[in-house]
Amino acid sequence: MGVERIGLVGLPNSGKSSLFNALTGGKALVAAHPFSTTETSAGVALVPDRRLEALAEMSRSKKVVRTGFELTDIAGLVAGSSTGEGLGNRFLAGIREADAICYVLRAFEDPNVVGSNDPVADLGVLELELTLADLQSAEGQLERRRKAARADRSLEAQVAALERAHDALAAGTPLYRLGLAPEERAELKQFFFLTAKPVLAVVNLGEEAVGDASSVVDAVAGQFPGEVLGVSVKLEAEAAELPEAERTELLEGLGLGEGALPRVAEAAYKALGRWTFFTTGEKESRAWTFRAGAKAPECAGAIHSDLQRGFIRAEVVHWDELLELGSWAGAREAGKLRVEGKDYEVKDGDVLEIRFNV
Ligand SMILES: Nc1nc2c(ncn2[C@@H]2O[C@H](COP(=O)(O)OP(=O)(O)OP(=O)(O)O)[C@@H](O)[C@H]2O)c(=O)[nH]1
Numbered sequence: 041m042g043v044e045r046i047g048l049v050g051l052p053n054s055g056k057s058s059l060f061n062a063l064t065g066g067k068a069l070v071a072a073h074p075f076s077t078t079e080t081s082a083g084v085a086l087v088p089d090r091r092l093e094a095l096a097e098m099s100r101s102k103k104v105v106r107t108g109f110e111l112t113d114i115a116g117l118v119a120g121s122s123t124g125e126g127l128g129n130r131f132l133a134g135i136r137e138a139d140a141i142c143y144v145l146r147a148f149e150d151p152n153v154v155g156s157n158d159p160v161a162d163l164g165v166l167e168l169e170l171t172l173a174d175l176q177s178a179e180g181q182l183e184r185r186r187k188a189a190r191a192d193r194s195l196e197a198q199v200a201a202l203e204r205a206h207d208a209l210a211a212g213t214p215l216y217r218l219g220l221a222p223e224e225r226a227e228l229k230q231f232f233f234l235t236a237k238p239v240l241a242v243v244n245l246g247e248e249a250v251g252d253a254s255s256v257v258d259a260v261a262g263q264f265p266g267e268v269l270g271v272s273v274k275l276e277a278e279a280a281e282l283p284e285a286e287r288t289e290l291l292e293g294l295g296l297g298e299g300a301l302p303r304v305a306e307a308a309y310k311a312l313g314r315w316t317f318f319t320t321g322e323k324e325s326r327a328w329t330f331r332a333g334a335k336a337p338e339c340a341g342a343i344h345s346d347l348q349r350g351f352i353r354a355e356v357v358h359w360d361e362l363l364e365l366g367s368w369a370g371a372r373e374a375g376k377l378r379v380e381g382k383d384y385e386v387k388d389g390d391v392l393e394i395r396f397n398v
């Protein structure tokens with residue numbers, strides 16, 4: 041699979057384009073008037089990972105290759121968007137193509153930027169629009185699929201799944217709130233529902249609230265089924281404009297650590313069920329994402345399809361253990377490189393070397 045796509049969904053002036061710029065270093069139009077974004081734009085966010093940096097330093101790698109995910113900046117939604125208000129259905133295409141949805145909820149106050157700043161209420165508006173869009177789509181598909189199932193009994197399970205989804209949506213419930221098992225979610229994939237996608241939320245805090253965000257973040261987290269992050273999007277966007285060294289200094293000076301990007305990446309990967317493994321050597325150290333729970337050959341396939349096809353075995357050591365041992369050769373000498381076969385389930389943070397033959 042290619043890079044994961046996260047779609048930013050929020051009310052006008054919630055800070056979506058600013059967050060997009062902060063995370064991708066992009067230059068999307070940011071403006072104080074609503075609906076300044078009219079077309080979806082995409083950019084890649086490269087994920088800083090201290091495990092990767094440490095491995096690269098250990099191996100004196102000439103090159104360091106981070107994982108990335110694609111972020112899409114989508115036009116703002118308002119109440120009634122699903123039936124044509126605001127920019128109408130324009131948001132739909134952007135969200136349909138995303139693998140996960142990141143709600144952007146405004147909590148900053150600024151008299152010069154119109155719009156609401158009640159993150160819990162805003163979340164309700166956004167969820168309702170996506171739910172209504174899905175309800176329409178469920179209604180559109182039901183008749184057709186029922187008819188098909190009358191001719192082909194093997195489609196009955198499909199129809200039953202669609203009916204269950206329809207009933208939840210008709211009751212105003214986004215599908216991600218149903219607590220579905222992974223198989224049930226997979227079953228819904230074929231219907232292309234927006235609310236069957238994994239979700240996370242960014243609460244866009246005022247600069248003054250950054251030190252003490254817990255109450256507003258907790259209010260959202262208390263009734264949202266995904267990860268909720270408090271971020272001062274404005275400060276992050278300002279920091280993103282600076283060269284890396286100054287950026288780190290600014291963020292650390294503000295007590296923001298490495299900034300929002302690693303936190304958003306972690307939450308997004310968690311929502312998507314993605315883990316990271318590493319390869320390391322003098323030529324390069326590199327991070328790769330893979331489906332959580334995948335076995336070694338599938339992970340090898342993330343590097344190259346030949347490595348999956350001709351997979352023989354993997355040499356494996358966890359990143360922190362490798363660092364302690366000081367080098368790949370050292371780990372080998374100490375007998376700490378495990379030899380794992382086709383059935384090995386790779387762990388988040390494993391360092392791999394694949395043996396293959398094609
Ligand atoms: N004070 C303050 N202003 C912010 C913050 N985040 C964004 N803004 C301002 O809010 C306005 C809207 O920001 P955008 O990033 O364009 O918002 P958007 O969600 O992309 O808006 P649309 O594309 O119109 O839907 C801009 O003037 C930003 O400078 C923040 O954390 N604090």
Ligand SMILES: [Mg+2]
Pocket residue numbers: 056057058069070076077113
């Ligand atoms: Mg915008």
